[in-house]
Amino acid sequence: MQAGDRIIFDRYEWRVLDVKSNAALIITEDIVEKRPYHDSYKDITWADCELRKYLNGEFHDKFMEVSKSRILTVTNKNSDNPWFGTNGGEDTQDSIFLLDIEDVVCRYFGDSSEKLRNRSKKQNYWFQNKDENNSKRIAKFKGYDYWWWLRSPGRIDRVAAYIHGSPGGCVGINGNSVFFRSFGPERDGGVRPALWMSL
Template sequence: MIKDDIIAFGNHNWLILEWDDNRKLVITKDIIELRWYHTEFVDVTWPESEIRKYLNTDFYDMFNQHEKEKIIPVVNRNPDNPWFGTKGGADTMDKIFLLSLEEVCRYFGDSGKKLLNRDGQKWHIEDENNRKRQAVYNNKPQWWRLRSPSYYSRTSASISSNGNVYVRGNGVHGSPKDGGGVRPAMWLTLEV
């Protein structure tokens, strides 16, 4: 197996983003559900968000015991938004998480160069990597959420249905009405 291979794990297919000697980073190949980032339209960061709680409890509990033993808890950095300075929150220990702005650029293209340079760009990064970042829900293109903050603390960064990195983001609750796509990510051990 190598980067960009698809593996089955639990009830989903997962895309391999990174592979080293004893672990691999995976993200669901497709959007698995639509869900709000939080339960109400308030200032919130990833550490306090309802979606983080859900992924690390209810979603995690969908795996059997053997699968749970393969999931590696990791410390996630939650940097401030590089365009607007919106606070990202404290580092978190997560079993399952959403990618950050920096991670989506690292693993799906851009290497962060455009992420750090907003000159001439209007709220989003549109480039030759759009196709790699696109995802579907029920066989139709759909936007999906990142854990990073966006324009202000009531919005989270996202990837648009056509693959743009939407640095300005979408509301944590209430708008747009569909809540946003969820593509969980996690590190898996190769040793169990």
Template sequence: MKNSVGDRIDFGGILWRILDLQKEKMLMLTEDILFQKDYHEKPVEITWKECSLRDYLHKEFLDRFSIEEKSRILEVTNKNLGNPWYGGMEEEDTVDRVFLLSLDESVRLYFGDSSKLLDFRSPKQRYWFQRKDLNNVKRRAVFDSCSWWWWIRTSGKNGKYAGYIHGDGNIGIQGNGVSKRNTNVIHPHTGSAAGGVRPAMWIQINKKERDYDKI
């Protein structure tokens, strides 16, 4: 049986969820948060292109895959739109093999369509999207058996903040500090306040490998 969007597959010893499936390639997001890490190593204004997390994903994280697996991980050009609630400017496109989802991708494309909440902001929507958003449950993720928040690549209210998905699935459109240090919210098992990371990537589908074993 062929795979379809929403299926879970193993790639490189990691469990992934298929977000988009095209003739020769598919987009995958890790099913769970893989690790905690700051968006950037210092609390300064930064873009996705220059942040230390992007550098880590393209070096240390990518190096965990075999030569054969790396050959199937595709380079893609990602658009990096500004944050519409805070007047953020569109950032430079990036060429990525491993990346974080954007605000638009998280809101409109891969977890149901919550576009109205993004495009028609209500007076009550100062920080997070509405908790009654039915798509929140689709964005939830866990790390070390506990719900935790995870980064997206779009900037928050300014360049010192990056957007995130809250532990309950809400969109943290205002963002968390790129180097989040002083907070009372820490992971109960790790003792760390750092955001979770769910890498995404497009991989090539070869004819012989078109039918993966589903998990």
């Protein structure tokens, strides 16, 4: 198994992002569902949001027992927003989680770290809508491009960072409301769960 492979694990197709010794980091190839980041519009971090509780509770519980035995619990560092300094919150112990800004910009979808560190004066709401790595971050929900959540905070703690559906793949570092459902359930953010699995 190596980075870039597509695998079937339990009931989803996953993309392998990284392999370290006897474990692999995987993310669902497609957006698996739409959900709000939190259940109300308030200051919240990944550590306390409802989406984290759901992924590590109800969503995790749906896996077959043999699959659960391969899902590793890891410590996630929840960094502050690199442009706005918004508090990322406490480190968390997660079995299933979302990627953060640095994961999608610097590590697993090409390296655009120079652009992250050198913000253009024209960039107020999203990260480099012409970045050459945007196409690698595009994900689909039921066959069409759609936006998906990251666990990182946006410009304030009532919004969370995300990946655009259109223009496809650019990083919404400014963030969307943690309770985007206020615009209607059909506007909920896409969820691409990630996890470390034992090999």
